[in-house]
Amino acid sequence: MKRLLAVGGLLAASMVVTYSTRRAVASASLAPLAIAYTNDTRGFLESCGCSKSVLGGLPRRAGLLRSLRKRHPNLVVVDSGNLGEGDAHLDVSLRAMSLMGYQAVGMGLAEVLGGNRCIRIAEKRKVPLVNTLVPNGKRGGYPREWYSVVTRGWRVAIVGFSPSEHYDADALRHRLRVLLPRLRQQHDLVVALSQLGMARDRQIAEWQGERDWLDFIIGGRDAAQLAEPLRVKRTTILPTSDFGREVGLLTVRRVERELRWECRRLPVDGACQADAVVQGLVDDLRRSEAEKLEEARRQETQGLRGLAGRLRVEWVTAAQCGVCKKRAYGAWLKHPHSRALRTLEEKGRVVPECLPCHSQTFRAAGRSPEKGADDGVQCVICHTGGVLHRMMPRTKRIKRDIGESVCRSCHDSKHDPDFDVKTRMERLRHWQER
Numbered sequence: 001m002k003r004l005l006a007v008g009g010l011l012a013a014s015m016v017v018t019y020s021t022r023r024a025v026a027s028a029s030l031a032p033l034a035i036a037y038t039n040d041t042r043g044f045l046e047s048c049g050c051s052k053s054v055l056g057g058l059p060r061r062a063g064l065l066r067s068l069r070k071r072h073p074n075l076v077v078v079d080s081g082n083l084g085e086g087d088a089h090l091d092v093s094l095r096a097m098s099l100m101g102y103q104a105v106g107m108g109l110a111e112v113l114g115g116n117r118c119i120r121i122a123e124k125r126k127v128p129l130v131n132t133l134v135p136n137g138k139r140g141g142y143p144r145e146w147y148s149v150v151t152r153g154w155r156v157a158i159v160g161f162s163p164s165e166h167y168d169a170d171a172l173r174h175r176l177r178v179l180l181p182r183l184r185q186q187h188d189l190v191v192a193l194s195q196l197g198m199a200r201d202r203q204i205a206e207w208q209g210e211r212d213w214l215d216f217i218i219g220g221r222d223a224a225q226l227a228e229p230l231r232v233k234r235t236t237i238l239p240t241s242d243f244g245r246e247v248g249l250l251t252v253r254r255v256e257r258e259l260r261w262e263c264r265r266l267p268v269d270g271a272c273q274a275d276a277v278v279q280g281l282v283d284d285l286r287r288s289e290a291e292k293l294e295e296a297r298r299q300e301t302q303g304l305r306g307l308a309g310r311l312r313v314e315w316v317t318a319a320q321c322g323v324c325k326k327r328a329y330g331a332w333l334k335h336p337h338s339r340a341l342r343t344l345e346e347k348g349r350v351v352p353e354c355l356p357c358h359s360q361t362f363r364a365a366g367r368s369p370e371k372g373a374d375d376g377v378q379c380v381i382c383h384t385g386g387v388l389h390r391m392m393p394r395t396k397r398i399k400r401d402i403g404e405s406v407c408r409s410c411h412d413s414k415h416d417p418d419f420d421v422k423t424r425m426e427r428l429r430h431w432q433e434r
């Protein structure tokens with residue numbers, strides 16, 4: 001029974017594809033090469049918190065990687081980037097990744113927007129950031145233009161393509177035409193970490209024509225976008241999984257003069273033993289965020305609006321909640337609460353006097369909101385604890401019993417004299433009967 005279960009689990013969780021590629025190989029190696037890869041953690045430091053199949057979390061990922069390392073002496077660990085926003089979160093992610101022994105980490109939108117701050121934190125935490133598109137790397141600076149990872153008998157080159165406002169396809173093509181054949185000569189495998197999106201990943205693979213520049217692309221997307229390896233020219237785009245729910249595992253063997261590989265996705269589930277040190281980092285962050293939030297809330301009740309912003313406390317936007325809570329988000333989008341800012345825009349009254357009840361950005365950060373945004377009465381106003389919930393969904397720091405006093409903070413006697421909680425609750429409905 002036990003064996004059957006294990007096999008069932010494997011089939012459900014992973015998909016194995018074997019493929020071979022013809023290439024003359026210099027040295028024979030005993031152990032196959034294994035590349036464990038992750039992408040788009042997006043600040044999900046702990047498991048996803050869904051009621052079924054709870055997946056993800058850095059502590060468990062660390063446990064999984066440790067057990068993979070035991071089985072695969074030639075394990076290379078990489079991430080294509082997009083770790084999440086916020087300096088404190090990023091610092092914890094990067095420290096954890098340093099402990100997990102990541103050998104190359106690409107830069108996603110989150111890192112690019114984080115700019116130099118993000119790069120500085122990564123450098124301090126000794127995480128090897130790679131970005132082939134920045135001029136820095138050429139001078140041996142940081143982030144590096146590419147990394148060469150040498151394990152017993154294998155040499156792997158890793159390049160990184162990160163999104164940029166100034167993406168210039170011709171320049172990249174030119175750059176790759178020079179760089180990749182050179183890396184190819186010196187390595188057994190050339191792997192790209194990419195956050196450019198599917199269309200550009202395909203285009204890059206197309207560029208090589210009949211030459212073999214690049215063996216694998218590990219992109220930034222989820223399994224819904226690409227569930228199986230996709231062959232484009234001589235490159236294979238590997239399926240990935242976001243929010244850290246799964247770890248991809250590519251294994252490559254030499255069979256005579258050929259390379260044979262297979263890939264699978266391993267769930268980061270309850271069977272992975274959480275690593276105590278990484279768990280400690282996450283717990284510390286949880287405590288300090290909780291203190292900050294508490295402080296911000298205390299200050300806010302004392303009437304110091306905007307302090308939350310000064311303390312750099314983030315909140316979770318409705319769209320971010322909507323990633324998991326699709327139905328509630330859909331209902332909210334149709335509700336006047338989501339349009340509260342636009343109401344002010346229509347009246348030409350985007351002013352501090354009116355904003356506290358009509359804009360979350362103003363309420364939380366004391367900043368002017370973006371024009372035309374769905375920035376009204378957002379989820380966190382009623383459910384609170386958004387940052388903690390998103391970061392660690394299972395902590396359940398979500399408020400569910402929401403009383404009339406919450407509504408009254410805005411639906412007060414001046415702005416809504418005939419507020420009746422019963423009928424208004426009916427019109428707020430975005431939850432299901434239990």
Ligand code: HEC
Pocket residue numbers: 336337339340341343344356357358377381382402403404406407408409410411421424425427428
């Ligand atoms: C942060 C301020 C704020 C809080 C808290 C708040 N509301 Fe509102 N609500 C608004 C604003 C502003 C509008 C008007 C939006 C618009 O049309 O631009 C509104 C509109 C509504 C509407 C739609 C108008 C209507 O009469 O049908 C309902 C229903 C509603 N709120 C119910 C509630 C309930 C119930 C609560 C408490 C659980 C609540 N609101 C809490 C600010 C708030």
Ligand code: HEC
Pocket residue numbers: 336343344347349353354355356357358409410411412415416
């Ligand atoms: C204390 C919170 C609060 C403040 C401050 C506030 N509003 Fe509102 N506003 C509300 C609530 C609550 C509603 C929903 C009332 C309802 O549904 O009857 C609302 C509704 C509205 C609506 C009607 C939306 C519709 O459906 O037509 C307009 C317009 C509006 N507010 C404009 C303003 C302007 C302009 C200011 C600044 C002078 C302002 N509000 C300040 C809480 C506030």
Ligand code: HEC
Pocket residue numbers: 318321322325328329332337377378379380381382383400401402428430431432
């Ligand atoms: C104005 C206040 C308010 C806002 C804004 C709001 N909610 Fe709610 N939400 C409630 C209330 C009240 C309930 C009912 C709680 C109960 O009775 O169980 C609820 C219930 C829910 C539930 C069901 C809870 C459960 O235990 O399963 C979900 C999920 C939910 N909300 C998600 C969201 C999301 C996502 C958003 C933003 C897109 C949002 N809510 C915005 C007040 C709000």
